[in-house]
Amino acid sequence: MRSYFAFTNKEFCEAIRTYKLLIMAAVFLLLGMMNPITAKITPQLVASFMPEGMKITIPEPTAMDSWTQFFKNVPQMGLIVLVVLFSGIMANEFSHGTLINILTKGLPRSVVILSKFTMSVILWTASYILCFVVTYAYTAYFWSDSSIPNILFSVFCLWLFGVLLLASIMFGGVLFKNSYGCLLFTGGFVILLFLLNIAPTLQAYNPISLASNNMALLTNKMTVSDFKLPIVICCAAIASYLISAVALFNKKQI
Amino acid sequence: MMDTLCIEHLSKSFGTHKIIDDLSFIVPEHAVFGFLGQNGAGKTTTMKMILGLLKPESGSIKVCGETVTYGQTKTNRYIGYLPDVPEFYSYMRPFEYLKLCGKITGLSDQKIKCRSEELLLLVGLDKVNKKIGGFSRGMKQRLGIAQALLNEPKLLVCDEPTSALDPIGRKEILDILCQVKGKTTVVFSTHILSDVERICDRIAVLHNGKLALCGTLSDIREQHKRDGLLIEFSSQADKEQFLSFPQIIPLLTNAENTDSSLIIHTRSLEKAESAVIATLAENHLLPVKFEVQEPTLESLFMEVVK
Numbered sequence: 001m002r003s004y005f006a007f008t009n010k011e012f013c014e015a016i017r018t019y020k021l022l023i024m025a026a027v028f029l030l031l032g033m034m035n036p037i038t039a040k041i042t043p044q045l046v047a048s049f050m051p052e053g054m055k056i057t058i059p060e061p062t063a064m065d066s067w068t069q070f071f072k073n074v075p076q077m078g079l080i081v082l083v084v085l086f087s088g089i090m091a092n093e094f095s096h097g098t099l100i101n102i103l104t105k106g107l108p109r110s111v112v113i114l115s116k117f118t119m120s121v122i123l124w125t126a127s128y129i130l131c132f133v134v135t136y137a138y139t140a141y142f143w144s145d146s147s148i149p150n151i152l153f154s155v156f157c158l159w160l161f162g163v164l165l166l167a168s169i170m171f172g173g174v175l176f177k178n179s180y181g182c183l184l185f186t187g188g189f190v191i192l193l194f195l196l197n198i199a200p201t202l203q204a205y206n207p208i209s210l211a212s213n214n215m216a217l218l219t220n221k222m223t224v225s226d227f228k229l230p231i232v233i234c235c236a237a238i239a240s241y242l243i244s245a246v247a248l249f250n251k252k253q254i
Numbered sequence: 255m256m257d258t259l260c261i262e263h264l265s266k267s268f269g270t271h272k273i274i275d276d277l278s279f280i281v282p283e284h285a286v287f288g289f290l291g292q293n294g295a296g297k298t299t300t301m302k303m304i305l306g307l308l309k310p311e312s313g314s315i316k317v318c319g320e321t322v323t324y325g326q327t328k329t330n331r332y333i334g335y336l337p338d339v340p341e342f343y344s345y346m347r348p349f350e351y352l353k354l355c356g357k358i359t360g361l362s363d364q365k366i367k368c369r370s371e372e373l374l375l376l377v378g379l380d381k382v383n384k385k386i387g388g389f390s391r392g393m394k395q396r397l398g399i400a401q402a403l404l405n406e407p408k409l410l411v412c413d414e415p416t417s418a419l420d421p422i423g424r425k426e427i428l429d430i431l432c433q434v435k436g437k438t439t440v441v442f443s444t445h446i447l448s449d450v451e452r453i454c455d456r457i458a459v460l461h462n463g464k465l466a467l468c469g470t471l472s473d474i475r476e477q478h479k480r481d482g483l484l485i486e487f488s489s490q491a492d493k494e495q496f497l498s499f500p501q502i503i504p505l506l507t508n509a510e511n512t513d514s515s516l517i518i519h520t521r522s523l524e525k526a527e528s529a530v531i532a533t534l535a536e537n538h539l540l541p542v543k544f545e546v547q548e549p550t551l552e553s554l555f556m557e558v559v560k
Contacts, residue, residue, distance in 0.1 A: 006357035017345035097341040101401060104305050104335040105358045250325045254307050
């Protein structure tokens, strides 16, 4: 347990000193501010670019538009930044050979995976909460009468999908030992989930809905119970990714 | 006395290329064991197998009586390892790195602090507080030794610790190894023969996956004694005169004859020596050089890896 805390501590030290923490915080803070502001000013922007004499009626923006932006920007930009930033988390250790010293000191290999996963999940959670809180605050400020149904649950679903991507990065990183392989693996995994979504029978199980159907939840087109299966599948996928990453890592020659 | 390291019938190949072929040797406690071989002879491979980082195909390795298993290696708590090019987290400072290592091996905070200070002093990094990213090769190598010695290992495994260093850096590393000699068993691989002569008491030469030579340095020298007697004269005329003496002629059956010097090979070196000295004295011939030839490690090495 002590070695787990020591190594996790080292991971945080790395995140701070290699500016991962700073980048995550900056990107997600920016996203958090952009969501409500773009929703607010889009009608004015569109109007100002209209040629003279032309009239178009744009409905007054609402709090819902702000959350539409949130659930569009975070899965697109936020998750991509997250994956790119953490794709080297295993690869750097392999390519620099820094694990040799540590492992010959008797650190169990499972601790390496778990520590890295812990750190990345905490960092993702913190940045995500930052983004959410900023969007929430601005939205409340712009549209005071805004009560959105299921907002917290919807936000949780997207968070869980982020954790799934991190678990996939762990497995891909151990499998390929380099960051491109890891990126391709995670990218391929997401594409696979999208492809599976074409089959209507699979849609009810597909964890991708945690990141793509969030707005349907807010507009009451879907209910919380529709997400139960994807959540269970997602948790199972996270667990199996981590277990296989540890099993595979135990067999890897370094 | 227990053997610290015991390797039996070890084999390993990469693809079809057999790197280690039925290798067996032992390293007794408190020995400084020089592990020699050409580049690519399999020194690093053997060391990585000792550390459980590579999986041997067959054979067994025992460290302090316990068998090494691949992957989860309990025996590593006895071992301190210095890789050929030690790599550290470049954003850490030396003290932080040793603290991390100490916590992983399970030392108490108190112990980590005092061991770290002691070792950083030993390797001369006690006043360095910059990030490891800015370290020179020699400094990294020294920090490598410090981390390897942190848990007071019974066996210190160093993979070519001096190969990439300048003469001063090399001397510093060898001095440190000399200092730890009495406390721990050292296995160190190298292809720099003078380093071996300076600090090792036992050597093994790896060639084609097998041991071409193994034993204590003095035994090996004894076994490979060439029984050569070199006499060098100031001029060729002196030499010709010397060669014409009747007492000398019987010794010349197996001699190398160059410009002004002569190397006599004989079974009974002492007899030949006294005969030569007597002849020289009688005839007032004064040689420039008179030497019993010892086999150098270099000549031994060249001989076995031919």
